[in-house]
Amino acid sequence: MIRNVLRMGDPRLLARSQPVEAFGTRELHELLDDMRETMSHLNGAGLAAPQIGVLLRVVIFGVSANPRYPDAEEVPDTVLINPVLEPIGDAMEESWEGCLSVPGLRGLVPRHARVRYRGFDAFGTPIDRTVEGFHARVVQHECDHLDGILYPMRIRDFSSFGFTDVLFPDGRVDPED
Numbered sequence: 001m002i003r004n005v006l007r008m009g010d011p012r013l014l015a016r017s018q019p020v021e022a023f024g025t026r027e028l029h030e031l032l033d034d035m036r037e038t039m040s041h042l043n044g045a046g047l048a049a050p051q052i053g054v055l056l057r058v059v060i061f062g063v064s065a066n067p068r069y070p071d072a073e074e075v076p077d078t079v080l081i082n083p084v085l086e087p088i089g090d091a092m093e094e095s096w097e098g099c100l101s102v103p104g105l106r107g108l109v110p111r112h113a114r115v116r117y118r119g120f121d122a123f124g125t126p127i128d129r130t131v132e133g134f135h136a137r138v139v140q141h142e143c144d145h146l147d148g149i150l151y152p153m154r155i156r157d158f159s160s161f162g163f164t165d166v167l168f169p170d171g172r173v174d175p176e177d
């Protein structure tokens with residue numbers, strides 16, 4: 001079922017979400033089905049459970065080759081539950097982000113260039129990946145949602161925050177997450 005995505009201002013987006021305690025359950029699979037349907041309906045790059053009002057530490061993300069976003073790096077379709085993020089090295093990178101909970105806006109956000117992330121899939125199978133670039137950015141953005149952090153809170157320079165169609169009048173931007 002396509003769910004309503006909460007928008008910035010809703011206090012549930014500022015809450016700290018709780019860990020999932022049981023894997024492979026019908027409830028968890030139903031939540032993931034709803035998240036996937038909602039994300040693909042909105043052409044998102046990622047979605048966190050609290051964005052549909054479910055305060056559990058569950059995120060999904062994935063970007064496949066898309067002619068609308070010729071410059072977007074591909075990111076494998078991933079279900080990540082109870083994630084733990086660890087920066088690798090000190091390098092930071094700034095790039096544009098959007099968010100389905102902050103529709104129509106983009107901002108330049110600093111993120112760790114490389115991260116290791118661990119967690120579990122829907123069945124409780126461990127995931128352990130070290131990634132960089134856009135993949136690392138998407139994971140950091142989604143995991144922030146689990147701690148009640150929205151990307152505008154990470155912006156350092158508010159001269160690089162604005163409406164997508166004003167910032168990018170030629171329309172070539174990455175999807176929101």
Ligand code: NI
Nearest residue numbers: 099100101177
């Ligand atoms: Ni988001």
